[in-house]
Amino acid sequence: MTAAPVHAAPAPSAPRVLSIAGTDPTGGAGIQADLKTIGALGGYGMAVVTALVAQNTRGVRGVHVPDVGFLVEQLDAVSDDVAIDAVKLGMLHSTPLIDAVSEWLGPVRPPVVVLDPVMVATSGDRLLDAAAERAVRELCRQVDLITPNLAELAVLVSTDSARVARARTWAEAVTQARHLATTTGTTVLLKGGHLDGEDCPDAIVTASAVGEVPGRRVATTNTHGTGCSLSSAMATLAAEQLRLAPGTEVDWVAALRAAKDWLTGALEHGAALQVGEGNGPLDHFHATRAALRAVADADADIDADPLDWAAQQWTATAALRAEVDALDFLVGLRDGTLDERAFRWYLAQDALYLGRYARVLARASALAPTADEQVFWARSAASALEEEASLHRARLGDDPDAHPEPSATTLAYVNHLAASADSYGELVAALLPCFWLYSDVGIRLAEANREGHPFGDWLGAYGDPTFAAATAEAIAIADRAAAATGAAERGRMRTAFARSMQHERDFFAVPTTAVGGA
Numbered sequence: 478m479t480a481a482p483v484h485a486a487p488a489p490s491a492p493r494v495l496s497i498a499g500t501d502p503t504g505g506a507g508i509q510a511d512l513k514t515i516g517a518l519g520g521y522g523m524a525v526v527t528a529l530v531a532q533n534t535r536g537v538r539g540v541h542v543p544d545v546g547f548l549v550e551q552l553d554a555v556s557d558d559v560a561i562d563a564v565k566l567g568m569l570h571s572t573p574l575i576d577a578v579s580e581w582l583g584p585v586r587p588p589v590v591v592l593d594p595v596m597v598a599t600s601g602d603r604l605l606d607a608a609a610e611r612a613v614r615e616l617c618r619q620v621d622l623i624t625p626n627l628a629e630l631a632v633l634v635s636t637d638s639a640r641v642a643r644a645r646t647w648a649e650a651v652t653q654a655r656h657l658a659t660t661t662g663t664t665v666l667l668k669g670g671h672l673d674g675e676d677c678p679d680a681i682v683t684a685s686a687v688g689e690v691p692g693r694r695v696a697t698t699n700t701h702g703t704g705c706s707l708s709s710a711m712a713t714l715a716a717e718q719l720r721l722a723p724g725t726e727v728d729w730v731a732a733l734r735a736a737k738d739w740l741t742g743a744l745e746h747g748a749a750l751q752v753g754e755g756n757g758p759l760d761h762f763h764a765t766r767a768a769l770r771a772v773a774d775a776d777a778d779i780d781a782d783p784l785d786w787a788a789q790q791w792t793a794t795a796a797l798r799a800e801v802d803a804l805d806f807l808v809g810l811r812d813g814t815l816d817e818r819a820f821r822w823y824l825a826q827d828a829l830y831l832g833r834y835a836r837v838l839a840r841a842s843a844l845a846p847t848a849d850e851q852v853f854w855a856r857s858a859a860s861a862l863e864e865e866a867s868l869h870r871a872r873l874g875d876d877p878d879a880h881p882e883p884s885a886t887t888l889a890y891v892n893h894l895a896a897s898a899d900s901y902g903e904l905v906a907a908l909l910p911c912f913w914l915y916s917d918v919g920i921r922l923a924e925a926n927r928e929g930h931p932f933g934d935w936l937g938a939y940g941d942p943t944f945a946a947a948t949a950e951a952i953a954i955a956d957r958a959a960a961a962t963g964a965a966e967r968g969r970m971r972t973a974f975a976r977s978m979q980h981e982r983d984f985f986a987v988p989t990t991a992v993g994g995a
């Protein structure tokens with residue numbers, strides 16, 4: 478008898494992330510915030526409730542804790558049936574609950590466990606008694622990442638006999654986080670949310686290293702649930718890293734960069750939701766909402782004249798394009814104040830992007846319905862590779878730091894292009910923003926050039942008439958593809974175009990955040 482061949486199971490399409498936490502009926506914190514965060518970042522969310530909390534944006538009114546036996550029943554119900562890729566632990570309330578979760582974690586132990594040690598209320602009141610605080614300190618040793626705010630950090634580094642005061646400066650906070658990482662052997666996410674100042678840094682702290690991730694403070698009172706959302710974002714992003722590269726180590730600093738980027742957007746858009754009269758929630762789905770709006774705007778006038786298809790999409794994405802123009806990266810590149818490190822970061826990612834983009838252009842050539850279009854895409858693929866070599870490799874030289882791995886944003890963009898390659902129309906629509914936006918942004922960059930401009934040689938490369946002609950040809954091809962197909966594919970083309978525009982915006986947004994400031 479021949480043994481049946483063993484096939485590795487394909488990876489699931491999303492990381493399966495379990496939140497074990499309390500509730501918030503207004504949806505801003507606790508389990509509700511966790512599930513929104515996990516979904517917004519592409520995960521599959523699951524939830525085990527530790528406590529029912531009667532709270533709103535103004536504060537907590539009451540807490541009901543079901544019997545601990547029922548908590549265990551919920552935990553077992555999930556782990557008996559589902560492979561869990563990551564767990565986020567939030568409000569654990571009291572010693573019996575903490576012990577039950579700790580006992581369950583022992584044998585189940587998902588690959589990623591993040592603990593948000595909810596111990597101190599926003600008012601400063603301690604939420605746990607001394608025994609429960611001790612139990613949380615012990616639990617810290619069992620997890621992969623701890624995400625205390627400054628008040629909780631002080632409690633975690635205190636002992637029964639010596640209470641430590643809350644850190645008042647970033648340097649003090651780093652010292653406390655290092656102490657916690659050393660005594661528990663666990664990585665600490667140090668959060669700067671409760672310090673003053675225009676900046677809002679966070680850091681990944683271990684016993685031997687501090688990886689600071691800079692951030693901008695958003696002027697808002699919509700901060701309810703930021704800690705819950707950040708910790709579940711970290712659990713989701715870490716599990717996603719392992720889904721894409723099984724068997725590797727989690728890069729916590731990279732996860733924090735991505736989480737902060739998303740969280741900053743969520744803080745910025747929270748107030749517009751108009752939820753509650755106290756400290757309102759974040760808008761977890763701000764990016765999805767923007768994408769839906771762009772598609773709905775395009776829907777309004779689609780099919781009016783398929784021959785004018787590309788111009789309609791250009792108009793529909795006007796708001797996104799205005800956002801691109803106002804990004805710190807492009808403003809700094811125009812006025813010359815851009816941090817050289819951000820510029821080099823951009824060049825390195827652009828080079829990585831162009832190599833992969835060229836392959837997708839070659840795929841468009843393979844799908845093209847006419848010889849002229851086949852030649853156009855093949856030439857574009859060759860130009861992208863020449864551009865990668867001459868503009869980028871020559872500038873970045875042999876510096877090994879200048880040739881990093883593609884960032885999450887770069888990968889997301891090229892994956893979107895590759896995923897659009899099943900039909901010619903959709904692929905052409907996805908490729909068009911790279912031509913068109915580059916040409917359009919280039920007009921203003923070229924205008925900003927002057928004698929002695931620190932990026933003068935780079936700005937001088939814009940405004941090339943050959944590229945403008947290629948852009949006009951790509952627009953004409955997209956119009957022909959839209960006219961030649963039916964309404965269903967035109968709908969997919971519209972989505973592909975709008976998504977590429979969003980990826981373009983994200984691509985230009987990341988360099989300044991990645992190195993901090995403009």
Ligand SMILES: Nc1ncnc2c1ncn2[C@@H]1O[C@H](COP(=O)(O)OP(=O)(O)O)[C@@H](O)[C@H]1O
Pocket residue numbers: 625626627668669670671677678679692693694695696697700702703704705707737740741744
């Ligand atoms: N006003 C703000 N602007 C930008 N980021 C913020 C702001 N307030 C908090 N954050 C971020 O939100 C996350 C949660 O931080 P923090 O408020 O310190 O914790 P908690 O919500 O647990 O009290 C951190 O990433 C922090 O940097």
Ligand SMILES: Cc1ncc(COP(=O)(O)OP(=O)(O)O)c(N)n1
Pocket residue numbers: 498499500501506507508530532567568595598599700701702703704705706
């Ligand atoms: C059920 C529940 N868990 C945790 C919190 C605390 O939320 P957090 O994200 O730390 O943010 P603040 O609202 O305290 O700023 C909660 N309120 N409810």
